[in-house]
Amino acid sequence: MRSTGPRSTLADVAARAGVSKSLVSLVMRNEPGASAETRRRVLDAADELGYHPDRGARLLRSGRSRLLGVVFGIQHAFHADLVTALYTAARETGYELALSAVTPDRDETEATAGLLQDRCEALILLGPQTPTASLARLATRLPVVVLARGVRGAAVDVVHTADADGLHQAVDHLVQLGHRSIAHIDGGHAPGAAQRRRGYRDAMCRHALDRHTRIIRGGLTEEDGAAAARALLADPPTAVTVFNDRCATGVLDVLAHHGLKVPDDVSVVGYDDSRLARLAHVNLTTIAQDTATMTRLAVARAIDRVEGSTITHRDVVPPHLVVRSTTGPPTSP
Amino acid sequence: MRSTGPRSTLADVAARAGVSKSLVSLVMRNEPGASAETRRRVLDAADELGYHPDRGARLLRSGRSRLLGVVFGIQHAFHADLVTALYTAARETGYELALSAVTPDRDETEATAGLLQDRCEALILLGPQTPTASLARLATRLPVVVLARGVRGAAVDVVHTADADGLHQAVDHLVQLGHRSIAHIDGGHAPGAAQRRRGYRDAMCRHALDRHTRIIRGGLTEEDGAAAARALLADPPTAVTVFNDRCATGVLDVLAHHGLKVPDDVSVVGYDDSRLARLAHVNLTTIAQDTATMTRLAVARAIDRVEGSTITHRDVVPPHLVVRSTTGPPTSP
DNA sequence: ATGAAAGCGCTAACAA
DNA sequence: TTGTTAGCGCTTTCAT
Numbered sequence: 121m122r123s124t125g126p127r128s129t130l131a132d133v134a135a136r137a138g139v140s141k142s143l144v145s146l147v148m149r150n151e152p153g154a155s156a157e158t159r160r161r162v163l164d165a166a167d168e169l170g171y172h173p174d175r176g177a178r179l180l181r182s183g184r185s186r187l188l189g190v191v192f193g194i195q196h197a198f199h200a201d202l203v204t205a206l207y208t209a210a211r212e213t214g215y216e217l218a219l220s221a222v223t224p225d226r227d228e229t230e231a232t233a234g235l236l237q238d239r240c241e242a243l244i245l246l247g248p249q250t251p252t253a254s255l256a257r258l259a260t261r262l263p264v265v266v267l268a269r270g271v272r273g274a275a276v277d278v279v280h281t282a283d284a285d286g287l288h289q290a291v292d293h294l295v296q297l298g299h300r301s302i303a304h305i306d307g308g309h310a311p312g313a314a315q316r317r318r319g320y321r322d323a324m325c326r327h328a329l330d331r332h333t334r335i336i337r338g339g340l341t342e343e344d345g346a347a348a349a350r351a352l353l354a355d356p357p358t359a360v361t362v363f364n365d366r367c368a369t370g371v372l373d374v375l376a377h378h379g380l381k382v383p384d385d386v387s388v389v390g391y392d393d394s395r396l397a398r399l400a401h402v403n404l405t406t407i408a409q410d411t412a413t414m415t416r417l418a419v420a421r422a423i424d425r426v427e428g429s430t431i432t433h434r435d436v437v438p439p440h441l442v443v444r445s446t447t448g449p450p451t452s453p
Numbered sequence: 454m455r456s457t458g459p460r461s462t463l464a465d466v467a468a469r470a471g472v473s474k475s476l477v478s479l480v481m482r483n484e485p486g487a488s489a490e491t492r493r494r495v496l497d498a499a500d501e502l503g504y505h506p507d508r509g510a511r512l513l514r515s516g517r518s519r520l521l522g523v524v525f526g527i528q529h530a531f532h533a534d535l536v537t538a539l540y541t542a543a544r545e546t547g548y549e550l551a552l553s554a555v556t557p558d559r560d561e562t563e564a565t566a567g568l569l570q571d572r573c574e575a576l577i578l579l580g581p582q583t584p585t586a587s588l589a590r591l592a593t594r595l596p597v598v599v600l601a602r603g604v605r606g607a608a609v610d611v612v613h614t615a616d617a618d619g620l621h622q623a624v625d626h627l628v629q630l631g632h633r634s635i636a637h638i639d640g641g642h643a644p645g646a647a648q649r650r651r652g653y654r655d656a657m658c659r660h661a662l663d664r665h666t667r668i669i670r671g672g673l674t675e676e677d678g679a680a681a682a683r684a685l686l687a688d689p690p691t692a693v694t695v696f697n698d699r700c701a702t703g704v705l706d707v708l709a710h711h712g713l714k715v716p717d718d719v720s721v722v723g724y725d726d727s728r729l730a731r732l733a734h735v736n737l738t739t740i741a742q743d744t745a746t747m748t749r750l751a752v753a754r755a756i757d758r759v760e761g762s763t764i765t766h767r768d769v770v771p772p773h774l775v776v777r778s779t780t781g782p783p784t785s786p
Numbered sequence: 787a788t789g790a791a792a793g794c795g796c797t798a799a800c801a802a
Numbered sequence: 803t804t805g806t807t808a809g810c811g812c813t814t815t816c817a818t
Contacts, residue, residue: 129794129795130795140804140805140806141795141797142805145796145797145798154803172566176518180509180797181795181796182797182798183810194537204527204554204557204558207554207558216567221552225537239507239508343733343734373735399676399679399703401676401706460811463812474790474811476787476789478812478813479788486788491787506811507811509811510812510813511812513813514793514811514814515812515813
């Protein structure tokens with residue numbers, strides 16, 4: 121019983137409400153210029169007909185899609201947080217989001233191409249792996265905002281976290297608790313990993329803990345964290361800062377399996393404050409990226425560009441420490 | 454430098470090639486009806502102008518978007534797997550996917566409305582919570598396929614897993630290993646939870662293990678699993694089947710923290726075979742949903758409907774057991 | 787094989 | 803405040 125009846129149009133709504141198309145157009149766009157009474161009648165008629173404006177026709181006529189393209193990695197928990205915040209940030213701007221996912225079978229180029237076809241007016245790229253040169257080329261075609269990755273050299277707007285600062289805070293916190301033997305499990309070549317590594321090293325230096333500096337090769341996944349933790353088992357530090365929450369989860373897991381108590385035997389600090397960290401049974405001390413601010417900025421930068429700005433911005437948003445239950449004073453000598 | 458050059462149109466190409474717009478239209482769509490000579494001239498002109506047809510205008514005129522809308526929950530790991538597979542399934546069909554995410558701030562209604570504006574020709578809903586009545590109403594507007602949830606009563610196509618069968622396999626596996634004391638941590642009101650509960654109960658019955666039947670209230674998250682595991686600690690069974698992998702992860706975590714060895718003290722079986730389960734340090738025995746088949750079916754059903762089919766399908770895809778390292782023979786008496 | 791003309795559903799400029 | 807008109811870039815008759 122299929123009643124895929126012909127979709128109702130502006131004209132149908134106009135006829136039903138007994139007004140002109142222009143008036144319906146105004147009302148649907150929330151523009152001023154229609155009486156309250158008319159507005160109500162139009163809205164009712166639209167509702168009864170299940171009317172939804174045709175974005176294609178709208179774009180054709182106005183030459184504007186009012187669409188912001190978002191490229192994100194569908195497996196990344198942190199990207200999920202960012203997309204969630206992006207929807208919120210875009211809500212009151214008059215622009216909508218068009219999502220395009222990167223999957224194991226679908227690379228960034230493909231994801232981007234799809235959005236270009238949809239006539240997005242600007243692109244927001246989450247932690248893109250695309251080389252700077254390609255980014256620059258893309259930016260000649262439309263405004264591009266890179267979010268959560270501190271790329272350099274391309275004429276694109278960038279919004280990212282002060283990653284080194286994040287690790288300063290992590291190390292300061294641990295030192296304040298009395299730790300000296302603090303290791304860092306890094307993120308390899310992942311976006312931000314180099315800065316976090318540097319932040320760790322600098323902070324250790326600042327506390328005159330140079331000789332305790334110890335960097336273990338990690339990665340972005342639970343598995344990478346697990347492997348790194350096993351490497352640490354022979355001679356465990358009293359505390360460890362980890363590249364991100366996912367990786368830290370792997371660390372916690374291996375520690376638990378080997379009978380090491382957290383935080384009594386080893387304190388652990390993650391990074392991202394992803395949903396993962398907030399789970400009651402994980403309850404991970406971590407460095408929170410300010411996703412609300414970052415996404416608000418990203419959307420604002422994109423819209424600025426769409427509306428003609430030619431200024432290239434680079435916004436570095438400070439992170440902050442969230443103390444939960446995986447850090448405490450060292451109990452061993 | 455932004456090259457905001459005005460996009461060239463069909464008319465531009467026609468003028469340059471010295472032919473009519475109709476001819477250019479034919480050539481661009483590779484339709485017969487133009488001489489080889491004309492074809493070449495048109496193609497050359499188009500190339501010189503860097504012309505690309507406007508998808509919006511094309512769809513406006515022809516009334517087709519060739520777009521399949523997908524509504525998914527951005528924080529559901531399993532939905533990420535499904536979306537990944539959907540992209541693959543749609544690849545060779547001539548249809549494209551339009552994604553719309555459900556977030557804590559953006560409900561299914563809103564997500565759906567966005568896709569309606571994009572003029573998607575059909576909708577694929579992943580594990581929708583929308584009540585049956587609303588689903589039915591939506592289905593009068595356009596073809597709707599519900600994926601990964603066995604809704605009943607609405608005139609929509611449904612593709613889901615034989616959930617009860619999955620738990621039969623899990624219990625059979627455990628019984629074969631020698632377990633008798635097998636508990637089930639359920640999913641509460643989550644989609645599929647009732648069927649999995651029933652599958653567990655039936656299988657226990659079939660093995661004459663009725664008096665060992667023991668159902669603990671769980672949920673979909675790690676946290677739910679952790680809570681359920683704690684409830685089990687006082688009198689642990691030798692094996693437990695869990696609603697899904699996420700929840701199972703919480704179970705594993707609590708068991709490890711309390712010194713119970715898996716699988717020596719307790720065997721654990723998850724559900725979904727999500728990326729989580731495949732991680733080397735988790736390596737969870739689980740019931741795999743056949744995402745490739747499910748998504749291929751979902752896309753096929755959607756396209757069938759778009760192309761005029763009026764048959765309502767209900768596809769129930771069998772799951773299969775994946776044995777990894779969280780199950781083994783019981784060691785305690 | 788080619789072209790002229792009529793819209794698709796909408797918005798913007800202008801009239802009333 | 804409201805209605806009228808003229809297209810946006812394209813496909814689709816229907817002529818030629």
